[in-house]
Amino acid sequence: MSEQKSSSFQSVPWRVGHGFDVHAFKPGDHLMIGGVRIPFDQAFKAHSDGDVLIHAFCDALLGAAGLGDIGQHFPDTDPAYLGIDSTRLLTHVHALLMSHHWRIGNADLTIIAQAPRMSTHIPAMRTRLADLLQMEVGALNIKATTTERLGFTGRGEGIAAEAVVLIVRTDTA
Numbered sequence: 219m220s221e222q223k224s225s226s227f228q229s230v231p232w233r234v235g236h237g238f239d240v241h242a243f244k245p246g247d248h249l250m251i252g253g254v255r256i257p258f259d260q261a262f263k264a265h266s267d268g269d270v271l272i273h274a275f276c277d278a279l280l281g282a283a284g285l286g287d288i289g290q291h292f293p294d295t296d297p298a299y300l301g302i303d304s305t306r307l308l309t310h311v312h313a314l315l316m317s318h319h320w321r322i323g324n325a326d327l328t329i330i331a332q333a334p335r336m337s338t339h340i341p342a343m344r345t346r347l348a349d350l351l352q353m354e355v356g357a358l359n360i361k362a363t364t365t366e367r368l369g370f371t372g373r374g375e376g377i378a379a380e381a382v383v384l385i386v387r388t389d390t391a
C-alpha cells in the first residue's frame with residue numbers, strides 16, 4: 219500500500235461497530251433492559267445488573283473505536299462491578315470514546331426475546347439512553363424480535379441483543 223493510501227485510511231472520519239450479548243434467566247421478578255426496569259417472572263444471571271442491550275451497545279462502541287470489549291474494561295471477576303447498574307458502564311464507555319475524539323453518529327439496537335413484550339418499553343429505553351448519551355432520540359433506534367420460538371431465546375432460556383453503531387471523529391474539519 220502506498221504512503222498516501224495508508225495515511226488517507228487513518229483520516230477516515232467515521233467507523234462502524236457491532237456488538238452482541240446474551241444473558242440467561244434465573245428465577246426473579248424483573249429485567250433491566252436498555253436502562254429500564256421491566257417486571258417479569260425471571261431475572262438475568264449476570265455479574266452486573268445483566269442489561270444485555272447496554273452490554274451489546276458498549277461492545278459496538280468499543281469495537282468501532284478499536285478499544286477492545288466490555289469484559290476487558292469491566293472484568294466480571296472484579297467485585298466493583300457486582301450488581302452494577304449498566305447505565306454506569308455505558309456512561310464510562312461514552313466518556314472514553316469522547317476522550318479519543320469520537321462521537322456517536324447513530325445506533326441501531328435489537329433485542330432478541332420471545333418474552334416479555336418489549337414494544338411498550340422501547341420508547342422509555344430510547345429516551346433513557348439518548349439522555350445519558352446526549353443524543354437525539356431519532357439517532358438511537360431500538361427494536362425487538364422473537365425467534366418464532368426457535369433456539370434458546372425461543373425456548374425462553376434467556377435474551378440476546380445486537381447493536382450496530384456509527385461513530386464520527388470530532389477533531390476533523
Ligand SMILES: Nc1ccn([C@@H]2O[C@H](COP(=O)(O)O)[C@@H](O)[C@H]2O)c(=O)n1
Nearest residue numbers: 331332333334335336337362363364365
Ligand atoms: N419480545 C418482543 C418481540 C417482538 N416484539 C414486537 O413484535 C413484532 C413482531 O415480532 P416477530 O418476532 O414476530 O417479528 C416486532 O416487530 C416487535 O415490534 C416485541 O415487542 N417484543
Ligand SMILES: C[C@@]1(CO)OP(=O)(O)OP(=O)(O)OC[C@H]1O
Nearest residue numbers: 264265266273289292293294299
Ligand atoms: C458487564 C460485566 C461486568 O462485570 O459482567 P456481566 O454482567 O456478567 O455481563 P457480560 O456481558 O457477560 O460481560 C461483561 C462483564 O464484564
